[in-house]
Amino acid sequence: MKENNKLEVDVLIVGAGPSGLSTAIHLANLLNKDGEKKRIMVVDKGQEVGSHILSGTLIKEQAFKELLNKEEFENLPIECEVISDDTIRLTQQTSSPLPFHPPYMNNIGNKIVSLSKICKYLADTAIKKGVEIYPGFAISDLIYKDNKVIGAKCVDTGIDKNGEKLKNFQEGSTVFAKLIVLAEGSRGSLAKKVKTKFALRANSNPQLYSIGVKEIWTIKDDAIKKGEVYHTFGYPLESKEFGGGFIYGLGDNRVELGFAIGLDYEDPTLDPHALMQIWKQHPFLRNILEGGTLTQYGAKTIPEGGWNCISKLYTDNLLIVGDSGGFVAMPALKGVHLGLTSGMCAAQTAYEALKANDFSEARLSLYKKLIDKSRIKKELYPVRNFRAVMSEGLFVGGFKFGVQLITNGFCLLTPHLPKDSLSTSKLSDFKNKPFKERFAGKLEFDKKLTFDKDSSVFYSNTHHDEEQPTHLVVRDINKFSQININQYGMPCQYFCPAAVYEEHIDKSGKRSLKIHAENCIHCKTCDIKTPNDAITWNPPYGGDGPQYQNM
């Protein structure tokens, strides 16, 4: 069996999100035009394509038009067109629409979509072109030879909590590929390893992230119209906290809403899930949601640092696309179209490499050239300092960003931002009101409008096999105790939106970490935000994790 547990393909794409599928489709198109037969395989850790896809998506269709032919494009599953778009400033009690759209923010005419539906559709499209797609398989590691990537190994299954093989042990298959494209999404676990191993971050800033928490509701009649779009800023955030909410009317009494906050916040006790619940208690939201029912819940991180945080994205035999690369245009709150474009650039690069049978770094540097010529640079370069100046707060940042709009992004006094895990304050250094005091009285959840984390997680349909080593690895449990628990008060118990981390206090008062890995919804916040980078997110068994539908 072992000898046979191997596959060989030409191109392996890890992740069936928009960028991975765009790579697959465009590459298949290019090869099919030449009548070339190459084996392109896509694997995804979700049980189905789309299971791990979450986004509050208003798409610009142009990128889809470039990827798909006319017929394919016309059949894209669209929820509806945006008919109105308002940006609302919230204070604790009031809500007032801005009389204008902030730059890049007008969405009228854009389409509201379910990104998981779109991905299912793109996967079907790719399969018709001869691409092989296997959801339900997670890659644990890349395989190297002479310090070059030559393949990938699937996660071994049938192992107990202590790492002992069980009777149903199944060794993960090995896939050898001439070229591997990492399209794992935000904070990809393989991309992270590769970037470190080959020092791909040498000439870029550390990536910055937000966490977005999202819910889908069925609401009472006419609480919000189909195609009605709102973005909120202000309450419950303070000016220095970067983030806001979105509310999209989907029709058929459905609404999707989400709340995002930049992970460069300081309060070690800040709880993004709770922020969303607090936000929902604002009269503006309450009016829409009251009397409705929550149907789905989820969360993911967004790599939002922009142009300055994009690392080198190629090395011998390997390319990185989409959110793993960091193609998000933050002022417009959009990344899907850039993910698609990065996939197309990668496909073009792969095509040339296949033709030349040369997958060297030199050959693959074409990817960078294509990106620089594409809409990615056009859209990201002028706003490259947006996220950095916004860290100074809405007013200073807003002013500086206004100036950048005139200067093509050039900005004096741009703050250099550290990675998010360094932004958290120690308990003793944090002088503002801690989260629980700041929102006292708003943290009792009624399970009608607002939900505690355990209840919310139920609506993510997440599931993990009981028998497996925990996929959340604490680097050094003693250090974790000294630093993360004692000095920081264990921020992971607050920032995790799925109640994975629990502070356990025993009879003697000793505090320790309990990990409920089975709750994990794969947002990767712990991998990003934990002080001292003490927690590493590894992929669990393929097929485990949330089962999002239409998120």
Place this chain on the structure above:
Amino acid sequence: MTTIISLMKQVPLPTQMRMGEDGLMDRTKAKSIINIDCSFALEAGLQLKSMLKDAKLIVCSMGPPSFEQSLKKAISMGYDEAYLLSDRKLGGSDTFATGLAISTMIKHLGFGKGANEDFIIVAGRQTSDGDTAHVPSQVAQNLDIPQATFIEHVEYKDGHVIAKRIIEGGYQVLKLPKPCTLSLTPTGIPPRRPSLVGAVKAKNTEVKILSVEDINLSDEKIGLSGSPTIVAKVVNIKSERAPVIMSKGDSVSLQVESLITNIKSGKNTLQKVEKKEAKAKVAPEGYERVDFREGASGILTWAELANGKITRPSLELLTPAKNLANSLEKGTKVRTLLIGHNVENLAQELIYHGSDEVIVVNDERLEEYRILPFSSIFAQVIEKYNPEITLFAATTAGRELAPRTAVKTQSGVTADCTGLEIGEHIDRKNKKVFAPILESRRPTYGESKLATILGFHCPQISTARAGTFEVPKRDENLKGTVSNFKPKLEDDDFVTEIIKTVRGDGGLANIFEADIIVSGGRGTAGDDMMLIKELTNALKEQGINAEYASSRPMVDMGISEYARQVGQTGKTVRPKVYIAIGISGAIQHIAGMKESETIIAINIHPNESIFSNADFGLVGDYNDVVPELIKRVKEGFTFGIKKGK
């Protein structure tokens, strides 16, 4: 080369079967999966293969073409070939017709007596959307090969299959020859994950689709015409729980006193209401009345023995048996078949509980229950006495003995009934009234519906859920006759060897059968659930069938075992009384216990959601309340549950 044949069914994912707004189970939105028990059977097949030198693994299913995805999954796990019997004509088949169709397919593939006999069939114990557990036994009887059901573990040794069979309160180790059929419980080795290489292989392997014609099965033997039973009607059962009644009192002992008073007086428990359709059931005039019994008369029941005693469910069975006899012609007899070694002395006990005639089969080889000779004896007794109805308790033995016997008598079976009545069936199409007929009612779709099943072939066979009917009052004045029956048995009936039988305390198996479950949550972690266990033991000392369980955090902390975990990822239980102590009431936990008859919640936090899912509540500290409860139990308070034996 041995062939391992796995029988597999695809079902809607149970957790995704949500109640729609109309109160109906919405199956359409549910994803399809391999039936859980069948997935354990698939793994058992793979395990057997690892012990056999070179075995071929094939997987068979019957159903619509959409089943192909699950058959492919079996291939991705390591199976070699997949066959799907798929034909519109099969629609409406009951378990009898399904068993026949599947065994005919297996014969068509070249296996069976007189053909290739070197095979082992592994199947799931039962399906989550049917819950009958009939088909494996029916397939085994149709192929005329030995069987073992409710199997947890299998091994292959020296040309034989060694199987661990779960029985009430214990287990049995059986040694079976080839060929044989095994049905697997979902408690052994969980199904392995497919490998990517396997998935690629599955994609490139064709599932061979067979039609009814392909396997030479005639149309009248399948579908509705081949099914001896029909589903006559399905009604919704609506579960309603009244708002919680909270205990009052200034001290712990007053609070506990108040709780006890509330429990004693309050009818606040789960009410299952049948939403009855107001349709008067009167046959229009001019309909022909059909008595399809053709001379069959009387009720036959089985007296199951354990440790030399008649089991409680077998005595319970005499209650519906007697009621049915009373609804039929005067003089309709209740007969009970008592099989064993030196068991004549037990016959009188059955008469005292209402049996009119006890048929005794005495044979030293029959000291322990064995499916082959017992089903043969049943068929012979049925032939001689020609009963119109035959009832078994739905125990692990009854649930295999009924279907295997039924194939011999060409009858249908209704599994796990909670209601048995005599009624009539109005056939409007053919303008006929079938009467009298046995109406067997059974809960289905996760207890959300009650289906009425009818059989048109005598004997009409049903199994009755243990604990549903009361044991009839013992009356030494009751008279009856005892007769002996000498069955014809063959050596082949004893090819399966019982290596050992272990019946003990039962332990974890009992969590499903306990009348009272004392369940501990996070609030009871302080003393590692010691008081929970003490309360459980105090109840046991009072003769109550009690077990302790826990919520998920306790298992995570290593305080309780996974087997005792109640909830979405643990077990679903429905005891008479569920006592939730220190449990907050997360949705995931509620999903596993909400069907309990009475729920009592004790928690120090008054706002926990457990209270909105309980009948009786008490706000108080675990460490104070539970000792008081233990004291009261020791004084004789048993939450309204009567002492068992």
